[in-house]
Amino acid sequence: MLNVDLNTRRDFIRFQRDELTSSLVYAKLASIEKDEQNKKVLNAISFEELEHCEVLMKYTGIIPSPYGWKVIFYYVLARLFGLTFTIKLMENGESEAQEMYARYKDYPEVVALGQEEEKHEEQLIAMINEERLSYMGSVVLGLNDALVEFTGALAGFTLALNDSKLIALTGSITGIAAALSMASSEYLSTKSDGDGEKHPVKAAVYTGFAYIVTVFALILPFILISNVLVALGLMLVAALIIIGLFNYYYAIAKSESFKKRFVEMAVLSFSVATVSFLIGYALKYFTGIEA
Structure with a gap:
């Protein structure tokens, strides 16, 4: 030695x-x-x-x-x-x-x-x-669209419907339909590109799966909690966690800035949710319709 x-x-x-x-x-x-x-x-x-x-x-x-x-x-x-x-x-x-x-x-x-x-x-x-990295764009498409569109939809439903079970049911129907629509669009988009790097069916599955998982995570608070405002708050927390986890994975795998992507997606999702919540409130107030 x-x-x-x-x-x-x-x-x-x-x-x-x-x-x-x-x-x-x-x-x-x-x-x-x-x-x-x-x-x-x-x-x-x-x-x-x-x-x-x-x-x-x-x-x-x-x-x-x-x-x-x-x-x-x-x-x-x-x-x-x-x-x-x-x-x-x-x-x-x-x-x-x-x-x-x-x-x-x-x-x-x-x-x-x-x-x-x-x-x-x-x-x-x-x-x-790695194959899954080739389809990261498809995952981003499904996840980002679900977060932005669905946080907004659930926020709007919260005041318009004012019933957690009804919000969960309506959200589930809307989410599944949107997931199938997004998967179909990704299939057609990938097929029309014809670059050979991604299989259209696999791209559609990645997009649809990312959308469905996100929808389930966001709807879960409304299934478990009857108070719609508490459920809405937990839904927004769930959205923030999903944004954080995904962007951490993406930042590591793609060697990109975590902070920039996280802030960008979080601001976009929460802005849409806030606007949708206000629209729901306005529609309920001006139409006088009570759920």
Whole structure:
């Protein structure tokens, strides 16, 4: 074991654990990757991360145990949200590793590990080719339209109908019809484009599914709560959560600004909801119709 001070050794042990953990994560991701080229790259990176761990062992004299929870976390994440999203999250960690290794200029061999981490990042970006990302535009279409249109519709129904069960029923009928309409439009639009990158049926399914899931989430408060104003408030909170979760996923997967997209979609959805609520109130007042 090479001689290093106590603090440096402690840091290098932490680096070792990260390298060993990353090696296991990449191996796990390779085991579920169907694309042979992607699988080959992931296995190669897994092997290199293990080599990094062995280099650091010259200074630490031990091989520490990996962070088992991280291996499980990234594996589950890849299963749920796909390889692209998972790799982009890991890429953020790779960038931090580069900065940490660069601090140890007295150890050229360790600095070289940071440079290899940068190469990993480039390889990961180059290898990403996932079907679900090709249909992200279809998901955006369904989700965005459902949020903007449906928050407005439910807000308008709230004062016009003033009955939570009736609002939920009316909203369900409206939402399902709108989802089918959006899916049909996406099918025809994709088919007419004819670029071959997206299958029209799959594009329609992604759009319709995103719309239906959003509709269900927004209607749920009216099904569970009888007070229409409380239900409306919870519906708006649900809309905000959906906007936040989706835009976080989109920002990571597409390497775009989360804040910009989140604010833009939130302002648009809530503005439409406010206008629709006022229209509902105005119609109820001027027509004198009570639900």
